[in-house]
Amino acid sequence: MSEIADTLKQHHAALRGALETLKSKKGDELVSELKRLQPAISALLVSEEVLFAEILRACAERNDQGSANIARIFEGNLKVMAAGIRGFFDQLAVLAKDPRQLEQRARTMIDVLNSQMETEGRAVIPLHTKLTKAA
Amino acid sequence: MKGISVALPIKLDMSHGLAELGGEPHVFHCHHYNCFLQKVVEDQSNIVDSRALLTRPAVEVVMSELQRLGSDRAGVEEIFRTLGFGKLDLSGITAKGGTARLSSSHYAMGWLSKFGKSTSTVCHFAAGFAEAAARHLFRTPFAATETKCTARGDAHCEISIVPGGVELGASPGMGALATFGPRPAFATQTSIDEGAIIQACAGLPLSGDAEGLVHAFGVSLTRHYANYYNLLSFRFVRAMEKVGEVEAMAAQMQLVEAGRVCAFNTFGGIMESAEWEGLIKPQCKTREDWAFGMVAVVNALGWGRWSIAELKPGSRLELVVDGSYESNGYVSAFGHSKHPRCYLATGGAAGLMNLIYNADITQRPDLTPEFYEKTFQSAGVFVSREVECRAQGASACRFVAERL
Numbered sequence: 001m002s003e004i005a006d007t008l009k010q011h012h013a014a015l016r017g018a019l020e021t022l023k024s025k026k027g028d029e030l031v032s033e034l035k036r037l038q039p040a041i042s043a044l045l046v047s048e049e050v051l052f053a054e055i056l057r058a059c060a061e062r063n064d065q066g067s068a069n070i071a072r073i074f075e076g077n078l079k080v081m082a083a084g085i086r087g088f089f090d091q092l093a094v095l096a097k098d099p100r101q102l103e104q105r106a107r108t109m110i111d112v113l114n115s116q117m118e119t120e121g122r123a124v125i126p127l128h129t130k131l132t133k134a135a
Numbered sequence: 136m137k138g139i140s141v142a143l144p145i146k147l148d149m150s151h152g153l154a155e156l157g158g159e160p161h162v163f164h165c166h167h168y169n170c171f172l173q174k175v176v177e178d179q180s181n182i183v184d185s186r187a188l189l190t191r192p193a194v195e196v197v198m199s200e201l202q203r204l205g206s207d208r209a210g211v212e213e214i215f216r217t218l219g220f221g222k223l224d225l226s227g228i229t230a231k232g233g234t235a236r237l238s239s240s241h242y243a244m245g246w247l248s249k250f251g252k253s254t255s256t257v258c259h260f261a262a263g264f265a266e267a268a269a270r271h272l273f274r275t276p277f278a279a280t281e282t283k284c285t286a287r288g289d290a291h292c293e294i295s296i297v298p299g300g301v302e303l304g305a306s307p308g309m310g311a312l313a314t315f316g317p318r319p320a321f322a323t324q325t326s327i328d329e330g331a332i333i334q335a336c337a338g339l340p341l342s343g344d345a346e347g348l349v350h351a352f353g354v355s356l357t358r359h360y361a362n363y364y365n366l367l368s369f370r371f372v373r374a375m376e377k378v379g380e381v382e383a384m385a386a387q388m389q390l391v392e393a394g395r396v397c398a399f400n401t402f403g404g405i406m407e408s409a410e411w412e413g414l415i416k417p418q419c420k421t422r423e424d425w426a427f428g429m430v431a432v433v434n435a436l437g438w439g440r441w442s443i444a445e446l447k448p449g450s451r452l453e454l455v456v457d458g459s460y461e462s463n464g465y466v467s468a469f470g471h472s473k474h475p476r477c478y479l480a481t482g483g484a485a486g487l488m489n490l491i492y493n494a495d496i497t498q499r500p501d502l503t504p505e506f507y508e509k510t511f512q513s514a515g516v517f518v519s520r521e522v523e524c525r526a527q528g529a530s531a532c533r534f535v536a537e538r539l
Contacts, residue, residue, distance in 0.1 A: 070385045073388055104447075104537070105450075109539055111537075
């Protein structure tokens with residue numbers, strides 16, 4: 001297992017519990033908890049991007065167009081979700097003025113992050129392992 | 136839109152939100168969806184038999200329809216033209232095989248406009264259609280392969296038909312039809328007159344012109360075979376599942392993406408059309424009415440009955456679809472599923488909300504690929520999921536699109 005895949009797994013382990021806790025937070029507590037989690041979520045997104053860069057590099061080295069096609073599908077999905085999540089944190093100060101909207105948007109972000117981590121655990125990390133192990 | 140006379144006995148079944156011809160459900164879809172969906176499958180040709188996946192469903196569903204209609208050669212060519220697939224000449228086919236010729240092709244034109252020149256032939260649906268026609272007309276198996284294609288730079292498209300060919304599966308036909316429950320109360324809380332819109336859409340001349348093409352709403356439309364999409368999409372996922380879980384997940388992700396592409400281009404094109412301007416926009420009192428207006432149009436496309444169950448402005452959409460064509464086809468052809476199967480509608484729900492609240496379709500933006508990327512990779516993007524599906528045993532399919 002490469003360093004970046006390990007890092008990503010550590011992010012997953014740390015965030016899963018934190019996101020579960022986040023679900024029960026409201027109002028100011030939710031805002032402060034989101035601010036506390038922002039660096040970890042940003043680090044997750046960066047690690048995901050690094051992982052994809054490694055996967056695509058491995059595909060290029062192995063001239064494995066098929067795996068590159070598959071990887072780009074997951075990468076495209078990540079780009080959409082990462083842009084949305086970064087945008088959410090950029091807008092946090094504004095969203096905090098409307099607690100109900102913030103709660104709903106936070107729930108959506110939690111769902112998206114959980115889904116993203118599940119996809120990475122089931123598909124992206126195994127793809128990375130397959131490609132880097134054989135390299 | 137230059138339509139010419141339609142002689143096809145297409146029946147609208149509003150109790151199931153479907154349009155039927157020869158026992159097959161037909162749905163409107165544009166070249167963006169058709170070509171994107173095809174590319175999704177072709178991109179995996181190193182691990183699945185993409186050509187068979189793209190062609191065989193066409194043979195099965197068209198064959199079933201032609202047999203029920205009892206069409207002669209001219210009738211078959213007329214069906215192809217009227218449904219918007221292009222102009223097909225079957226005169227070169229005999230009981231010994233031969234060559235079918237396309238002087239215009241929806242898929243070739245769509246591919247060229249969307250992706251540019253192709254390195255291979257792209258009219259796989261047309262090849263399947265021509266094969267079905269030969270099997271129907273000469274009552275013996277054939278196999279078809281496109282040998283020339285304008286998308287590849289050839290002067291015209293040609294399909295070689297040779298005797299032989301595989302045994303066909305049965306088309307799901309009209310599928311597992313749903314009994315519609317009452318509409319959610321919220322679905323009618325709008326100034327939009329859905330009945331009038333459906334009636335007006337039914338009267339639009341959306342049949343192929345002399346070249347067999349339907350130019351409308353800024354796109355090239357087809358009145359396609361719902362079961363072509365169903366068999367193609369679900370078999371593609373199955374084929375990818377056989378390769379592995381990673382591949383299966385990627386396939387399903389791309390089918391939802393195809394739905395987003397469809398919504399952005401087709402819904403967007405409709406909401407920027409003269410017809411929308413004249414008929415629907417005057418009924419829109421709020422931005423939310425644009426969503427209700429679009430759902431009313433969708434209910435004329437043969438995609439089942441869509442209802443907005445909840446719409447929180449700028450925030451959340453809950454959509455109920457009774458009798459989605461995807462679930463009708465899935466349940467009939469594949470039975471029960473452990474997870475949701477309405478990929479097109481899932482992407483469509485997100486696409487609709489992103490058009491209205493992120494792309495601000497009310498200002499008629501240019502619906503370019505760059506604008507698509509900007510819209511779907513922005514802060515506040517809407518994401519969607521199917522939370523209940525008939526394929527899993529629910530009575531209707533339910534989708535949620537929420538702002539991230």
